Amino acid sequence: xxxxxxxxxxxxxxxxxxxxxxxxxxxxxxxxxxxxxxxxxxxxxxxxxxxxxxxxxxxxxxxxxxxxxxxxxxxxxxxxxxxxxxxxxxxxxxxxxxxxxxxxxxxxxxxxxxxxxxxxxxxxxxxxxxxxxxxxxxxxxxxxxxxxxxxxxxxxxxxxxxxxxxxxxxxxxxxxxxxxxxxxxxxxxxxxx
Numbered sequence: 001x002x003x004x005x006x007x008x009x010x011x012x013x014x015x016x017x018x019x020x021x022x023x024x025x026x027x028x029x030x031x032x033x034x035x036x037x038x039x040x041x042x043x044x045x046x047x048x049x050x051x052x053x054x055x056x057x058x059x060x061x062x063x064x065x066x067x068x069x070x071x072x073x074x075x076x077x078x079x080x081x082x083x084x085x086x087x088x089x090x091x092x093x094x095x096x097x098x099x100x101x102x103x104x105x106x107x108x109x110x111x112x113x114x115x116x117x118x119x120x121x122x123x124x125x126x127x128x129x130x131x132x133x134x135x136x137x138x139x140x141x142x143x144x145x146x147x148x149x150x151x152x153x154x155x156x157x158x159x160x161x162x163x164x165x166x167x168x169x170x171x172x173x174x175x176x177x178x179x180x181x182x183x184x185x186x187x188x189x190x191x192x193x
Contacts, residue, residue, distance in 0.1 A: 002059055004132040004143065008187040009040045011134075012049045013058040028052040033065050033141060037134065063143060066134065070099045071146040072109030075128060075192055076119065079154055083178050086116055086161065087169035092181035094189055096146050097165075105147045113151065117170045118160030124149045131188035148192055 002013040017025060024039050028050040036048050052058050073096025076084035085092050097112035099105060110122050128148035134141055159170035173181055182190055 005187050006037055006040045006134045010047045011036060012047055013062055014049055014051055015053060015055050017051055022046040023049055025049045025051060028061050067142045069142050069144045071096050071144055072099060072105045072112060073146050073148050074109050074113040074151045075148060076113060076151040076153060078172055082172035082174050084117060084119060085171055085173050085181055086167045088167045092185045109149045116162045116165060116167055119153055119155045121153045121155045122151045124151050126150050128192055131191060133188050
């Protein structure tokens, strides 16, 4: 099973057909993504299930439906155990961004964290869950596939929000502050905690 978010409502990619309650079932092979998105905009619908008989083909078939944008990002811890967050579009988020030509995804993740926050000296400790969400740019829907990595750093210098990317604040948040920030974040970011 996979979850792909449209705003904070999920599209569930599954092999199981369930009786519809506050969700709609569609066959993955034949459904149009525009129809799925329109359905998710209804208040009475909490999620959409896209069904395919083969578990191993769910994601592959889904990703063919829209252009893919590949990104890398980081859940970064400092020496005090605080997590690095950015504030953009009135929401708390983790730093991430698109890959550049033939760049390894780990390189993308580190580069984007550095560019968006000013934090350096990053090292990857482990890969995290990959997240998927649909967004609209210039009137066209696309799927963003974000590969996340847990990282650590000894960096104690100034935090510099990348303002030309719409980032207005960068902060190290402790456990209590993280819980509060996640109340004003995205569903796919919450999956990482």
